[in-house]
Amino acid sequence: MRGVLVTGSDTTLGERLVRALLADESVGHVVAVGRRPPEQALPLVTQSRMTYLPVDLTRERRVHDLLFGPARDLGVEVVVHTAFAGTALDEGGSVHAQNVDATRQLMNLCERHPTIQRFVLRSFAEVYQVQHDLPVLIAEDHLLNLKANAPQYVRDRVEADLHACVRMGLSRLRILVLRCAEVLAPGTGSQIFDYLESPVCFRPMGYDPMLNLLSLQDFTRAFVAAVHAEQQGVFNIPGADTLPLSLAITKWGRIGISVPGSWMTPLYRWRNRVRGHDFRYGMNRRRFHYSGVLDGRRAREELGYLPSAGINWPIR
Amino acid sequence: MSMLPVAARLFAAARLPEAELKRLQGLAYGDAGHGYDPFGLHPDFVAFGEALTRPLYERWFRVRSSGHEHLPATGPGIIASNHSGAIPLDSSMIWTDVVRHTNPPRVARPVADHFVPMIPVVGTVFARAGMVGGSRQNAAALLDRGDLLLIHPEGVPGIAKHFKDRYHLQEWRVGHVELAIRHRAPVIPTAVVGAEEQMPQVGRIPIAFWGLPFIPITVPPFPLPVRYHLRYGAPIALHERYTPDQADDPAVVREGAAEVKAAVQGLIDGMLAERKGIFT
Numbered sequence: 001m002r003g004v005l006v007t008g009s010d011t012t013l014g015e016r017l018v019r020a021l022l023a024d025e026s027v028g029h030v031v032a033v034g035r036r037p038p039e040q041a042l043p044l045v046t047q048s049r050m051t052y053l054p055v056d057l058t059r060e061r062r063v064h065d066l067l068f069g070p071a072r073d074l075g076v077e078v079v080v081h082t083a084f085a086g087t088a089l090d091e092g093g094s095v096h097a098q099n100v101d102a103t104r105q106l107m108n109l110c111e112r113h114p115t116i117q118r119f120v121l122r123s124f125a126e127v128y129q130v131q132h133d134l135p136v137l138i139a140e141d142h143l144l145n146l147k148a149n150a151p152q153y154v155r156d157r158v159e160a161d162l163h164a165c166v167r168m169g170l171s172r173l174r175i176l177v178l179r180c181a182e183v184l185a186p187g188t189g190s191q192i193f194d195y196l197e198s199p200v201c202f203r204p205m206g207y208d209p210m211l212n213l214l215s216l217q218d219f220t221r222a223f224v225a226a227v228h229a230e231q232q233g234v235f236n237i238p239g240a241d242t243l244p245l246s247l248a249i250t251k252w253g254r255i256g257i258s259v260p261g262s263w264m265t266p267l268y269r270w271r272n273r274v275r276g277h278d279f280r281y282g283m284n285r286r287r288f289h290y291s292g293v294l295d296g297r298r299a300r301e302e303l304g305y306l307p308s309a310g311i312n313w314p315i316r
Numbered sequence: 317m318s319m320l321p322v323a324a325r326l327f328a329a330a331r332l333p334e335a336e337l338k339r340l341q342g343l344a345y346g347d348a349g350h351g352y353d354p355f356g357l358h359p360d361f362v363a364f365g366e367a368l369t370r371p372l373y374e375r376w377f378r379v380r381s382s383g384h385e386h387l388p389a390t391g392p393g394i395i396a397s398n399h400s401g402a403i404p405l406d407s408s409m410i411w412t413d414v415v416r417h418t419n420p421p422r423v424a425r426p427v428a429d430h431f432v433p434m435i436p437v438v439g440t441v442f443a444r445a446g447m448v449g450g451s452r453q454n455a456a457a458l459l460d461r462g463d464l465l466l467i468h469p470e471g472v473p474g475i476a477k478h479f480k481d482r483y484h485l486q487e488w489r490v491g492h493v494e495l496a497i498r499h500r501a502p503v504i505p506t507a508v509v510g511a512e513e514q515m516p517q518v519g520r521i522p523i524a525f526w527g528l529p530f531i532p533i534t535v536p537p538f539p540l541p542v543r544y545h546l547r548y549g550a551p552i553a554l555h556e557r558y559t560p561d562q563a564d565d566p567a568v569v570r571e572g573a574a575e576v577k578a579a580v581q582g583l584i585d586g587m588l589a590e591r592k593g594i595f596t
Contacts, residue, residue, distance in 0.1 A: 132527070133430035135453035136355050206436020210356050242348035244356065261436075290433060291443070293354040295457070310349065 002075035008083030010034030012187035020220040057102035086189040099156035130292035204261040210291035214239030217309035238294035240307035251313040321360035328363035342420035361444030383548030392501035399474030401511035424466040431527030459499035482512035493572035498563035502551035507583035510544040
């Protein structure tokens, strides 16, 4: 394979992925794209097999020039799109442009690109609906969260995911959508990570749902497998850690306190105001009541991905 | 409320004989990595559940059971049973009986109505002991993993029927037959006699929280110490008669469900004929 382009490479996940691709000798060149200037981005810019380019993906002309300039010259065959607004607090038109419009523009340009053959989209387990009457094991055909009152953080992710799904079969690109379990690591936008950063974690009394969490190592392994895959389609990427919320709190060394469900929203609203945290209980309310665990059968059978690296608790 | 397995383990250790605790360590289940399966089952809570139901099983309802040889030692299976008694103590007694009479122990995983996971504490404790919400995909995933399911095809109408309708099976749903054919599992027709008389229902209070259908008004308000009789019938191997594709044939599924219903009614009638009294 001649080259892979990774967007969002100046984030925790993007950087890990770039490192993994550089460690893969079958990958010729890695074009790492981020928003930050090179001196603030990756500590890898001196690598001969990597080119870091700061590009604002919401600017179509710049994306065009990136793809039909350096990406074409370096023979990029696979684009891995991981650049999404990181926090649930970010809202508005510019966030939508980054999450959805940029994905659409990038895909449209890739479709008429002379060297790009494959498009891998990082999607999220949050696109799925979790509720009492839905299956605990979430397969790829599970209901998506298309509720009108879903927060923009979820709506944008569903929209980007569905756009990629719609293009499958219509486009000459081979498209892979990887719906990843929540990556429990700093700087990944993980709601659970932010929730567990509190010394005291409140949870709704009488409920203890099962969660599935993904480690950084498994995240990168799944994407490296997708970069080399011949298939296209939607794949759930579960992690090796399936455990109840109360155990996650305990493993992190936090104090878990059960409170009546109606107290949760005001408690966490107050926490957000005082401490400026990202966790929004309203967005996670159902996940804090009912279990939802990604079923990774399809990724195992078709991509050869099996979660193997558990989370190294507690994360610091 | 803490759901920590250590509390469950301590409770079980205080209530169960050491030999039973040791036997339960051989429980086969699909550990997803932290001692829980993806649906939330934890072996310490199975021991907790057995410790909790043991006094009811042994002393209150003095359960007599037979036909354990029909329970599959390994692999998938569907226990299809009648449902009665205003509150689902019949499910608890079948669950306990299966744990006690299988070796290595197996858990009959009750497939509960959608509202059960919504009930605080109850939904969580039941899930730890093996219950799953009643979605088809949950049941299918468990059968594919080789689990044993406990299904009451009558559903809530079975448990809610009037005292005068006791031992008359209500509308018998067909989902269990479709699952059995598609996922290659034998159906074990199972009957419970005794539960119908434990809390005669005289009325209902409609309610609108946690998805509960109603609160039964029973006389007396607690279960009477009736004797429970459980019987597992010979497995019905519908999966050997039909191909998985035939699970979509409404006639095949209806016919299979009628056969299972007749088998359960036959077991009930047989036990009622043998029974000498409600309490003996």
